[in-house]
Amino acid sequence: MVDSVKKISNYFTKKSMKRRRFLTAVIVTAILVLISYVFLYPLLRMISYSFMSVSDLTNPTVNWIPTSLTFENFQSALSIMDYIPTFIQTLIVALLPSIFQVASTAIVGYGLAMYEFRGKMLIFGLILASFIIIPQVTTMPQFLLFDALGINGTILALILPAIFGQGLKSAIFIIIFYSFFSMIPNTIIEAAKMDGANHFSIFYKIGLPSAAPAILISFLFSFIWYWNDTYTIQMFTDYTTLPMQLDTFAATFQKMMQTSGAAAEGDGVTANESVQMAGTLLSIIPLLILYAFTQKRFVNSADTVGITGE
Amino acid sequence: MINKIPDKYIPYIFVAPWVIGFLLFSFLPLLATLRYSFNQVTVTASGLEMESVGLANYSTVIFSNPEVTQAMTQLFFSLLVFVPLVIIFSLVIALLLNKGIKGTSVFRMIFFLPVIIMSGTMLEMLIDNNIMVLPSFVALSEEIAQSGTFLLTLMSQILNSFVFILWCTGVPALIFLSGLQKMNTAVYEAAEIDGATGWESFWKITFPNLKPMILINILYTTIFIATLSLNPIIEAIEKNLFKVETGVGVTSALSWIYFVMIVIVLLILGGAANGGFRKKNK
Numbered sequence: 001m002v003d004s005v006k007k008i009s010n011y012f013t014k015k016s017m018k019r020r021r022f023l024t025a026v027i028v029t030a031i032l033v034l035i036s037y038v039f040l041y042p043l044l045r046m047i048s049y050s051f052m053s054v055s056d057l058t059n060p061t062v063n064w065i066p067t068s069l070t071f072e073n074f075q076s077a078l079s080i081m082d083y084i085p086t087f088i089q090t091l092i093v094a095l096l097p098s099i100f101q102v103a104s105t106a107i108v109g110y111g112l113a114m115y116e117f118r119g120k121m122l123i124f125g126l127i128l129a130s131f132i133i134i135p136q137v138t139t140m141p142q143f144l145l146f147d148a149l150g151i152n153g154t155i156l157a158l159i160l161p162a163i164f165g166q167g168l169k170s171a172i173f174i175i176i177f178y179s180f181f182s183m184i185p186n187t188i189i190e191a192a193k194m195d196g197a198n199h200f201s202i203f204y205k206i207g208l209p210s211a212a213p214a215i216l217i218s219f220l221f222s223f224i225w226y227w228n229d230t231y232t233i234q235m236f237t238d239y240t241t242l243p244m245q246l247d248t249f250a251a252t253f254q255k256m257m258q259t260s261g262a263a264a265e266g267d268g269v270t271a272n273e274s275v276q277m278a279g280t281l282l283s284i285i286p287l288l289i290l291y292a293f294t295q296k297r298f299v300n301s302a303d304t305v306g307i308t309g310e
Numbered sequence: 311m312i313n314k315i316p317d318k319y320i321p322y323i324f325v326a327p328w329v330i331g332f333l334l335f336s337f338l339p340l341l342a343t344l345r346y347s348f349n350q351v352t353v354t355a356s357g358l359e360m361e362s363v364g365l366a367n368y369s370t371v372i373f374s375n376p377e378v379t380q381a382m383t384q385l386f387f388s389l390l391v392f393v394p395l396v397i398i399f400s401l402v403i404a405l406l407l408n409k410g411i412k413g414t415s416v417f418r419m420i421f422f423l424p425v426i427i428m429s430g431t432m433l434e435m436l437i438d439n440n441i442m443v444l445p446s447f448v449a450l451s452e453e454i455a456q457s458g459t460f461l462l463t464l465m466s467q468i469l470n471s472f473v474f475i476l477w478c479t480g481v482p483a484l485i486f487l488s489g490l491q492k493m494n495t496a497v498y499e500a501a502e503i504d505g506a507t508g509w510e511s512f513w514k515i516t517f518p519n520l521k522p523m524i525l526i527n528i529l530y531t532t533i534f535i536a537t538l539s540l541n542p543i544i545e546a547i548e549k550n551l552f553k554v555e556t557g558v559g560v561t562s563a564l565s566w567i568y569f570v571m572i573v574i575v576l577l578i579l580g581g582a583a584n585g586g587f588r589k590k591n592k
Contacts, residue, residue: 025411032406032413036420038444038476043423045441104327111324123325130336131529134537134572136544136565140346140558141339144358164331172530174328199320228429230539246431273439280435284427291426298426299418302488308523 050278057274077279080252081245090241093233097158098222101167102215108165109177110207131171139235146236157236168225168232173218179307180214181207217301220294224287242283249279343562351558367563381543382571389532389575392475396531397524400479404486422484424477430539442473478535482527489523528579536572543568
């Protein structure tokens with residue numbers, strides 16, 4: 001009798017464990033879906049509006065789905081933002097400083113990871129401090145320095161600080177590389193030393209090649225941060241980037257309306273929501289495409305780099 | 311020749327570029343701006359002319375510029391409220407993602423997406439077109455803002471910025487998730503055998519282990535929000551830096567005030583996090 005009671009209670013426990021796990025999964029999924037909706041709401045709205053015609057916008061019965069796909073908004077936005085030249089400039093601004101920033105932070109991160117030396121803690125502290133020093137509080141003197149060097153307005157004004165490890169959010173990359181290089185087993189280094197390699201060739205032949213994942217992740221983050229930054233780029237270069245075009249979107253639209261004669265001087269014409277949203281969408285599409293191809297890298301970056309320890 | 315450099319100097323060679331850069335592009339400019347803030351600075355063809363004015367620039371910023379002061383105060387309190395919210399939500403999201411249900415990778419992709427696309431100008435575009443708030447939140451927040459009490463006005467502001475707060479959770483959630491996954495499940499099993507509830511094992515095992523990540527996330531989130539070109543103070547700095555009337559001196563004072571404010575926020579939040587941990591571990 002006891003046996004059968006045991007059997008029955010076992011059966012129910014197994015089922016209730018399974019059921020509990022299933023219930024947890026359902027609840028967790030439901031919460032995550034809700035959160036996802038909040039996350040995606042602005043983007044979904046943006047996409048929805050950008051395909052709407054003016055009549056759709058004013059039509060109270062049209063909420064999410066436009067009556068027809070309007071592409072004029074995109075055409076307007078493309079010309080307002082002077083898309084292709086701006087896109088190329090944005091690409092340059094995001095690409096070049098990133099290359100130099102990744103290179104220099106890799107070197108610094110390697111030095112910090114591989115060696116013990118006097119002042120190491122001080123350097124770490126300064127690196128942390130450099131992260132807290134906001135760009136605004138160093139702008140003017142930097143501007144004067146670049147002026148004296150004659151590089152104001154050019155991409156060099158971004159590249160030069162990046163080469164010396166003072167690029168956008170450089171401290172983060174130093175930490176990424178420090179964390180990553182710290183994971184290299186000592187045995188490999190010892191073996192190389194015994195083979196007569198000097199410090200720099202160890203860096204070049206062992207450290208760097210193994211750091212490919214960290215280099216890629218750092219480059220990706222640097223790329224998007226430079227792409228999305230408007231302050232530094234505006235202050236030191238003459239380049240116009242896609243995010244910057246969003247800032248001047250209304251003004252450009254007004255000017256275009258006035259020169260084409262569609263509006264008189266002093267008229268307050270603003271681009272309607274559809275055109276604005278089309279412009280915003282166009283400005284982030286390159287990033288979304290990049291993300292589509294690289295999202296795994298981004299999302300797993302903390303693990304790849306070992307930033308939370310092994 | 312390279313082999314002749316004594317071993318003990320090698321690390322300095324690796325670190326040298328950064329040190330040079332820090333001095334040239336960060337530290338010295340920082341001091342220079344400090345100096346400007348105490349002077350009336352005129353930009354001439356031959357450089358800068360400076361006339362010492364003591365604290366005049368600072369008082370101009372604080373007392374003659376009500377919008378700036380208001381914006382600064384608002385940002386100060388916003389940071390104190392938003393950053394902990396971001397941390398809490400990131401932790402919740404990380405815990406949910408850590409459950410490992412099917413489709414976790416899709417959710418991770420969604421939650422990290424804002425990190426890729428967020429720029430100050432893009433956020434402004436969305437906010438101006440009223441799509442950074444959920445309509446139900448707008449209605450709710452208007453209703454509770456009516457009552458006028460401090461707490462409810464605060465709640466109403468949080469509701470209005472809810473999407474933004476969630477959008478800031480990308481990087482912190484990533485860090486928390488990574489930390490959670492590194493944790494030893496054996497400890498949890500032992501705790502369960504000892505009769506600990508889920509709640510208890512969270513606070514006694516998970517939470518203390520997350521302390522360094524909480525501090526990192528406080529730092530990252532605060533700086534991130536404070537340097538988004540979205541906020542009006544940065545706009546003010548941008549616009550006034552080269553204006554003849556306001557000038558370099560005043561703008562430098564403004565940026566230093568802002569800088570110090572951020573440091574204070576960091577100290578408050580970091581201290582609170584640290585203190586909270588000491589208490590829990592008693």
